[in-house]
Amino acid sequence: MPKKHTYVLGLNTYDHDVSACLLRDGAIAFAIAKERITRAKHASGFYKEVIDYCLEAEGITLDDVDLVVRNCYILPVQEMEERLVYFDAPGFLPDFERGDAAKHPLYLSRQDKVVTISHHLAHAYSAFAVSPFEDGVVMIVDGVGSYRSDVMESFPASDTATPLARESESYYKFSGATLECLKKVWMEPDRGFLSDEFYTMPGLGALYSRASTYIFGDWNKCGELMGLAPYGRRNQVKHLLELNDGKLQVPHWTADFKEPYVFEPGSNWEKSPAMRHWEDLAWRTQDDTENVLLARARWLRETTGAKNLCMAGGVALNCVANGRVAREAGFENVWIQPAAGDDGIAIGCAYYGWLEILKQRRDFVMDHSYVGKRYSDQEAAKELQKFLVRIQVDAVSSDNVCRDTAKLLADQKVIGWFQDRSEFGPRALGNRSLIADPRKPEMKDILNSRVKHRQAFRPFAPIVLAERMTEIFEGEEDSPFMLIAKPVRPEWRDKIPAIVHVDGTARVQTVREATNPMLYRLLKEFEALTGVPVLINTSFNIKGEPIVETPLDAVNCFLTTGVDHLVMHNTIVSKNTMHKVVAPVLNVYADVRTLVASTAQPA
Numbered sequence: 002m003p004k005k006h007t008y009v010l011g012l013n014t015y016d017h018d019v020s021a022c023l024l025r026d027g028a029i030a031f032a033i034a035k036e037r038i039t040r041a042k043h044a045s046g047f048y049k050e051v052i053d054y055c056l057e058a059e060g061i062t063l064d065d066v067d068l069v070v071r072n073c074y075i076l077p078v079q080e081m082e083e084r085l086v087y088f089d090a091p092g093f094l095p096d097f098e099r100g101d102a103a104k105h106p107l108y109l110s111r112q113d114k115v116v117t118i119s120h121h122l123a124h125a126y127s128a129f130a131v132s133p134f135e136d137g138v139v140m141i142v143d144g145v146g147s148y149r150s151d152v153m154e155s156f157p158a159s160d161t162a163t164p165l166a167r168e169s170e171s172y173y174k175f176s177g178a179t180l181e182c183l184k185k186v187w188m189e190p191d192r193g194f195l196s197d198e199f200y201t202m203p204g205l206g207a208l209y210s211r212a213s214t215y216i217f218g219d220w221n222k223c224g225e226l227m228g229l230a231p232y233g234r235r236n237q238v239k240h241l242l243e244l245n246d247g248k249l250q251v252p253h254w255t256a257d258f259k260e261p262y263v264f265e266p267g268s269n270w271e272k273s274p275a276m277r278h279w280e281d282l283a284w285r286t287q288d289d290t291e292n293v294l295l296a297r298a299r300w301l302r303e304t305t306g307a308k309n310l311c312m313a314g315g316v317a318l319n320c321v322a323n324g325r326v327a328r329e330a331g332f333e334n335v336w337i338q339p340a341a342g343d344d345g346i347a348i349g350c351a352y353y354g355w356l357e358i359l360k361q362r363r364d365f366v367m368d369h370s371y372v373g374k375r376y377s378d379q380e381a382a383k384e385l386q387k388f389l390v391r392i393q394v395d396a397v398s399s400d401n402v403c404r405d406t407a408k409l410l411a412d413q414k415v416i417g418w419f420q421d422r423s424e425f426g427p428r429a430l431g432n433r434s435l436i437a438d439p440r441k442p443e444m445k446d447i448l449n450s451r452v453k454h455r456q457a458f459r460p461f462a463p464i465v466l467a468e469r470m471t472e473i474f475e476g477e478e479d480s481p482f483m484l485i486a487k488p489v490r491p492e493w494r495d496k497i498p499a500i501v502h503v504d505g506t507a508r509v510q511t512v513r514e515a516t517n518p519m520l521y522r523l524l525k526e527f528e529a530l531t532g533v534p535v536l537i538n539t540s541f542n543i544k545g546e547p548i549v550e551t552p553l554d555a556v557n558c559f560l561t562t563g564v565d566h567l568v569m570h571n572t573i574v575s576k577n578t579m580h581k582v583v584a585p586v587l588n589v590y591a592d593v594r595t596l597v598a599s600t601a602q603p604a
Contacts, residue, residue: 008061009359010052011351012071013123013343014078015085015093017043017221020340021051022347022372022425023059023066027355028365029131031055032372032425034344037550043221044547047098049105051347058374063106067114068358070350071107074120074343077151082109118353119153120146120346121171121185121314127349128313129175130356131367132336137309138301139173139180142294142316143342144206144220145188145199146171154182162187169204170249170297174305178356178363183305186249203251205293206316208241211254212286216279217270218262226283227319228459231504233284242289244296258282271456291322298330308333313349317341317484318427320508324486327478339370339482340426348425369516370482371432373423373550381419381552381569389587390556393580394567402571403519407526409573410438410536414565415451417541419555420519423548428483429540430510431464431520433548433555435564437537438527439463442498444537451563454544460502464538466524467511473497473535474509483510483538497535510538560584 009024019035033054035044056062071078075093085094085102086109094102102108107115124141146152146168156171162185170186188202195201200210200220210220217225239257243250260275273279298310310332317323318341327335338345348367355361385396399405406416416436424430435452437444439461449455462483465473470480474487486506489497500507514521528534540548541555543562549555552569559567559574561584567574 004065007359007361008059008066009068009070009351009354010055010066011347011349011354012048012052012069013346013350014048014071014073015081016045016073016075016343018342018344018346019044019046019048019051020344020347021048021055022351023055024351024355025059027361027363029348029351029367029372031058031374032340032347033423033550034340034425034547036547037373037423040547040554042545042547045093046095047102047105047108049098049101052107054374068354069107069112069115070354070358071115071117072120072123072346072350073117074146076148077119078117079109116354116358118350119151119168121152121168122154123346123349123353124313125171125173125180125349126352126356127340127345128311128336128338129173129180130178130352130363131338131348131365132309132311133366133368134309134311134334134336136176136307137174137311137334138183138305138307139171139175139311139313140294140298140301140317141171141173141312141314142169142205142297143314144210145169145202145204149187152185154180156182156185160185160187163189165190167199167202167204169202169206172297172301174307175311183301203249205242205249205290206314208251209286209290209316209319212241212282215258215261216283218264223315224318225456225459227287227321228456228502229280229283230287230321231284231502232458233280233282235284235288237281238285240289241285242293244293247300249293287319287321290316290319291325294322295325295329298326298332302331310335311338312336313338313341313345315342320484320486321506323484324476324478324506327485328476335478335485337482337484338367339424339428339430339484341484342427344426368481370424370426370430371422371517372425375422376552378570381572384552384556385569385572385574389583390560393560393576393583394574395577396572396574399571399573402568402573403522403526405573406436406523406566406568407530409566410436410527411530413438413441413444413447415448415563417555417559417564417567418523419541419549419552419567419569423550426482428510429538429548430481430483431512431517431538433541433550435537435539435541436523437461437499438531439497439499439535439537440531440533444499448537448539452543453539458503460508461500461537461539462508462510463497463500463535464510464512464520464524466521466528466534467513469534470509470511474507480509480511481513481516483508485509496533499537500535561588
């Protein structure tokens with residue numbers, strides 16, 4: 002029987018945000034990050050789960066896959082795996098995964114159909130290959146990429162660096178499926194006892210992670226840093242990034258930075274006496290980052306004459322900087338890949354294989370990110386029929402779930418919204434979301450106290466009917482992936498205060514009927530009731546956990562938080578009086594079980 006389809010599998014491996022993307026005849030069939038499956042945030046390690054997820058969703062086996070393309074930014078994958086054989090590195094391959102790895106056909110593979118590519122090259126393909134543009138330029142900026150010795154693409158000879166320098170910024174132009182590197186900016190290893198940590202190196206994304214480490218104790222809290230920045234005072238901290246004749250200068254930190262966050266049991270981060278200093282540092286870091294990115298984007302525009310800009314890499318998740326680039330850099334169109342961080346590397350690997358190795362046509366546009374697998378009504382209902390769930394909830398099927406949910410939202414209820422296929426990337430875009438009414442400022446505090454348990458300074462994002470966007474927010478640029486911050490028009494700020502940040506902006510997601518008909522109808526129904534075509538949309542999870550993936554994840558989050566109603570497909574789930582009796586008992590049992598597990602000694 003002849004083979005029906007051509008399959009390419011792309012993988013981001015071993016370090017944070019392990020992920021897979023399966024192409025079917027050049028279109029994304031399925032994509033998933035490991036954290037959604039294992040429930041460990043930014044999950045690293047082996048990649049068996051993400052491969053199995055995609056293959057099972059498609060109904061094929063690994064033998065049906067024509068090409069596998071992989072990346073690991075630390076080292077080329079084959080070298081990484083050879084070292085992991087003899088090197089104990091639980092952050093990259095924990096002991097409990099070594100057995101699965103040893104038995105897996107891709108581990109230590111020498112198959113011709115298994116290929117490794119370098120990091121920024123994968124980011125670049127993730128951006129332009131699925132963009133709506135025939136030609137344009139690509140901006141890749143992240144914390145750290147491949148060693149210069151491992152970079153695969155040609156780049157200008159003038160962009161010199163030592164073999165152990167790491168990628169920091171890469172700029173390309175493209176036409177059709179052809180990609181050309183215009184500029185590479187490198188980070189040389191830094192002296193000192195943290196010399197192997199990328200965030201001590203002199204780079205644009207690395208500096209942002211260094212400030213995040215200083216303020217939050219975690220290099221990966223860049224979103225929090227962006228949210229804190231508007232609270233800082235202008236020009237209280239010296240420049241941390243400067244461009245001189247196109248060359249980036251990153252001064253060494255001095256003893257002036259003497260108030261880093263240090264975790265102490267019982268301490269309250271938000272009440273730290275260093276808060277004012279942290280706010281000022283956050284402002285400076287964000288402002289310097291915006292200015293350098295804007296200068297780079299203008300350089301790209303002026304030197305190439307390109308009308309279209311594509312962006313990826315972790316820094317492309319900075320929606321405030323993206324907004325300035327979109328409005329001020331001079332491009333007619335700016336498109337940002339929704340999984341711009343390292344989970345999106347899987348997309349880039351897959352499309353490198355499809356376009357560069359298999360020499361196929363480029364004809365797929367990623368106009369939405371709903372590429373998880375579907376869960377049936379029966380699978381959702383099964384979770385609600387489990388005994389300890391059934392006795393705590395009332396579930397009612399609705400013949401117009403958008404209308405009925407809109408009524409609950411207008412009554413100030415917090416809704417867990419679980420529909421269709423999950424989103425790929427760090428943003429909940431309306432299929433795995435918590436939805437709420439933006440018309441009262443206290444809704445932000447309600448969401449934080451009941452569910453999210455986040456720092457009070459962090460804003461919540463709005464979803465808006467695409468055709469109403471320019472009426473409510475400033476700027477013509479579309480923002481379907483919640484990756485561009487826009488000023489809220491003054492006449493709307495008092496109407497939707499729960500989504501307005503302290504600087505008067507909001508991280509907007511525009512919604513179209515063609516790409517998410519259920520979410521679009523929900524917004525229309527809410528508008529009919531309230532006159533407001535905007536809702537709060539935040540990720541369906543609690544602080545420190547990944548966004549929910551399965552019906553089971555959704556039910557667990559619903560029952561263990563203050564979410565008022567869970568809407569799964571066409572079923573509206575409410576907590577009944579037994580929930581108040583059962584939930585505390587289950588919570589105590591779970592706490593005891595966790596305590597016992599954490600203190601148990603090996604036999």
